[in-house]
Amino acid sequence: MVSTDEQWSSGAARIDMTKPHPARRYDYWLGGKDNFQADRDAAEAIAAVFPHIRTAARENRAFMQRAVRFLAAEAGIRQFLDIGTGLPTANNVHDVAQGIAPESRIVYVDNDPLVLTHARALLTSSEQGATAYIDADVREPEKILRDPAVRDTLDWTKPVALLLVAVLHFVEDAEDPYGIVERLVSALPAGSYLVLSHATFDPLDPETIAAMNAVNENIKPRFSPRTLSEVSRFFDGLDLLEPGIVSVSDWRPEGDGPRPTPAEATGYGAVAATRR
Numbered sequence: 001m002v003s004t005d006e007q008w009s010s011g012a013a014r015i016d017m018t019k020p021h022p023a024r025r026y027d028y029w030l031g032g033k034d035n036f037q038a039d040r041d042a043a044e045a046i047a048a049v050f051p052h053i054r055t056a057a058r059e060n061r062a063f064m065q066r067a068v069r070f071l072a073a074e075a076g077i078r079q080f081l082d083i084g085t086g087l088p089t090a091n092n093v094h095d096v097a098q099g100i101a102p103e104s105r106i107v108y109v110d111n112d113p114l115v116l117t118h119a120r121a122l123l124t125s126s127e128q129g130a131t132a133y134i135d136a137d138v139r140e141p142e143k144i145l146r147d148p149a150v151r152d153t154l155d156w157t158k159p160v161a162l163l164l165v166a167v168l169h170f171v172e173d174a175e176d177p178y179g180i181v182e183r184l185v186s187a188l189p190a191g192s193y194l195v196l197s198h199a200t201f202d203p204l205d206p207e208t209i210a211a212m213n214a215v216n217e218n219i220k221p222r223f224s225p226r227t228l229s230e231v232s233r234f235f236d237g238l239d240l241l242e243p244g245i246v247s248v249s250d251w252r253p254e255g256d257g258p259r260p261t262p263a264e265a266t267g268y269g270a271v272a273a274t275r276r
Contacts, residue, residue: 005113007082007111017036017135018036018218019038020036020041021114021195021221022112022223023086023087023110023112023115024036024112024114025039025042025043026086027086029043029047029056029156030057030061032087032089034087034114036106042087042219046212046215046219047217047258048127049212049214049215050204050211050212050266051154052264052266053140053258055264055265056199056265056267057259058263059260059267060165060166060197060269063251064163064197065227066251066252066253066254067195067252067269068096068097068161068163069100070103070227070252070271071097071161071195071271072096072097072100072102073100073102076159077097077104077161078104078105078158079154079155079158079159079160079268080094080097080104080105080106080107080163081106081150081160081161081163082107082109082164082165083110083144083162084110084163084164084166084167084170085108085115085122085165086103086110086112087110087115093106093108094129097129098126098128098129102126102129103129104126105130105131105153106125106130106131106132106153107132107134107149107150107153108122108132108134109133109134111135111138113135113253116133117119119133121146121179130153130213132152133149134147134149138167138168138180139171139175139180141180141183141187144188149226153200153250154191158189158191159188159193162184162185162194162195163190163195163196163205164181164197164234165195165196165268166197166199168181168196168198169199169221169223169225170223170224172224173224178233178234181234182236184237185237187241187266192274193272193274194235194238194271194272194274195269195270196231196235196269196271196272197267197268197269198226198234198267198268198269199225199226199266199267200227200231200266200268201225202228203247203261203266204263207233212225218238225266231256231270235272238272238273239260239272239273239274239275240270240271240272241243241271241272244270245268245269245270246270247261247262247267247269248265248267248269249261249262249265250262256258
């Protein structure tokens with residue numbers, strides 16, 4: 001079995017600073033420093049045609065935090081599998097969940113080698129709980145589900161919250177995103193939940209959509225924004241919690257202040273319960 005230190009060393013060796021990565025681009029939009037010029041160039045190309053992209057990134061992250069807070073505080077969930085984790089920032093899943101229930105157990109999954117090199121920041125845990133990190137891709141659900149860290153950290157006889165936050169729009173239709181979600185959800189124990197957010201162009205005007213599509217053709221990896229009906233398919237066979245699939249800014253918002261519009265947040269978010 002590969003040691004954690006060996007994994008981190010391997011991650012550092014695989015970092016390609018010349019190719020942008022979604023996790024590092026997202027880090028840049030959130031004001032982080034763990035990104036390279038290629039990531040910043042790709043991020044700024046998108047920002048040039050969609051100036052609200054930083055707002056969208058912040059709102060997506062806030063949605064994740066509210067969803068985890070609800071699951072830990074109100075639904076009694078104590079286990080979280082976060083696929084497409086991204087680079088560590090403030091108030092990660094374990095920070096939110098263990099702040100409410102210190103015994104919570106979290107497994108993080110990402111395929112960016114830079115995230116792997118920063119995994120120590122994700123592995124801090126309360127004494128009562130546990131955190132783990134695995135280097136894997138959402139396109140490999142079987143690998144994720146079979147990983148010893150996933151099997152050993154999480155108790156698969158008890159409910160698990162599966163988080164797919166801002167990751168599926170990097171899985172193209174030809175890569176079977178719906179099959180991936182179905183496989184992951186089918187492995188969840190009874191009483192589990194799916195937390196999902198996804199980029200969309202639904203609220204954008206035609207000119208902005210055309211400009212975004214043009215940029216999208218010239219950056220790697222491409223992203224695949226999906227419509228409301230397309231995003232809804234990810235929740236087939238699940239019971240959506242109120243308020244259903246809405247703009248990430250509108251999912252159980254906290255406080256009475258003004259919120260970004262759907263055209264500024266450009267993402268759908270929802271939480272659903274399994275029926276088993």
